[in-house]
Amino acid sequence: MTTDTAAPFSPAREKTALAARDLYRFFRTGEEETLALRGVSLQVRRGETVAVVGPSGSGKSTLLACLAGLDEPAGGFVYVGGERISHRPEVQRARLRARRIGVLLQSGNLIAHLDVRENIRLAQAAAGRHRASAAPEVAELLDGVGLSGRSRALPHQLAGGELARAGLAVALANDPDVLLADEPTGELDGRTELRVLDLLKSRADAGRGVLVVTHNTEVVSFADRVLVLRDGRIEP
Numbered sequence: 485m486t487t488d489t490a491a492p493f494s495p496a497r498e499k500t501a502l503a504a505r506d507l508y509r510f511f512r513t514g515e516e517e518t519l520a521l522r523g524v525s526l527q528v529r530r531g532e533t534v535a536v537v538g539p540s541g542s543g544k545s546t547l548l549a550c551l552a553g554l555d556e557p558a559g560g561f562v563y564v565g566g567e568r569i570s571h572r573p574e575v576q577r578a579r580l581r582a583r584r585i586g587v588l589l590q591s592g593n594l595i596a597h598l599d600v601r602e603n604i605r606l607a608q609a610a611a612g613r614h615r616a617s618a619a620p621e622v623a624e625l626l627d628g629v630g631l632s633g634r635s636r637a638l639p640h641q642l643a644g645g646e647l648a649r650a651g652l653a654v655a656l657a658n659d660p661d662v663l664l665a666d667e668p669t670g671e672l673d674g675r676t677e678l679r680v681l682d683l684l685k686s687r688a689d690a691g692r693g694v695l696v697v698t699h700n701t702e703v704v705s706f707a708d709r710v711l712v713l714r715d716g717r718i719e720p
């Protein structure tokens with residue numbers, strides 16, 4: 485493993501929103517070792533939506549966590565917007581993530597005691613003043629996800645679909661280069677699902693990258709490319 489800052493491949497900033505090369509991730513539980521990722525390479529170009537599908541246990545959540553810099557791969561690299569996020573101290577990964585990546589996990593990304601507006605502002609503050617000043621307005625973000633009028637609601641006051649959309653607004657709070665989402669349409673009714681898919685599409689149309697992990701066939705058919713993960717590898 486090298487920690488060289490020079491790009492070992494060509495995650496050209498102008499074309500590539502996200503690039504991963506040769507990602508390996510092991511888990512050890514007692515005597516048992518699980519190889520969750522076995523050499524995963526992928527790119528998400530600017531303007532592109534990529535869906536990752538695969539059976540349970542194939543490594544999708546592990547991959548998403550490594551791409552987001554929430555987890556460190558044992559080997560390989562992740563670049564976002566041309567900057568390496570893997571193999572950096574946690575504090576640097578968090579800063580880079582706040583500035584460049586929107587992450588929507590199924591576990592949610594909202595702070596329970598803050599209302600929706602405060603959650604968005606917190607995400608913007610985490611990216612620093614410079615970035616926040618260029619970030620979308622709270623009202624614009626909420627309008628985009630169809631939650632105008634819910635800005636003062638606390639997470640526990642939101643229904644499942646509203647919660648998912650509030651999470652999406654937080655993930656988009658800093659106009660990220662790339663949006664990484666785990667089942668973004670998981671709990672949505674048909675109409676809201678279409679709205680979220682439109683929003684993801686408009687992210688890509690605006691030159692950002694979108695990568696979604698999903699089992700939903702609507703989401704799969706809307707993606708520009710589909711990657712199948714099986715036993716920690718992308719199928720050729």
Ligand SMILES: Nc1ncnc2c1ncn2[C@@H]1O[C@H](COP(=O)(O)OP(=O)(O)OP(=O)(O)O)[C@@H](O)[C@H]1O
Nearest residue numbers: 511512513518520539540541542543544545546547
């Ligand atoms: N913290 C952990 N400790 C031990 N093993 C783990 C850990 N996290 C994941 N694994 C193992 O790594 C493999 C990949 O898990 P992962 O959760 O990434 O799969 P997945 O495709 O997201 O599954 P699902 O669709 O069920 O969420 C599985 O065998 C899982 O048991």
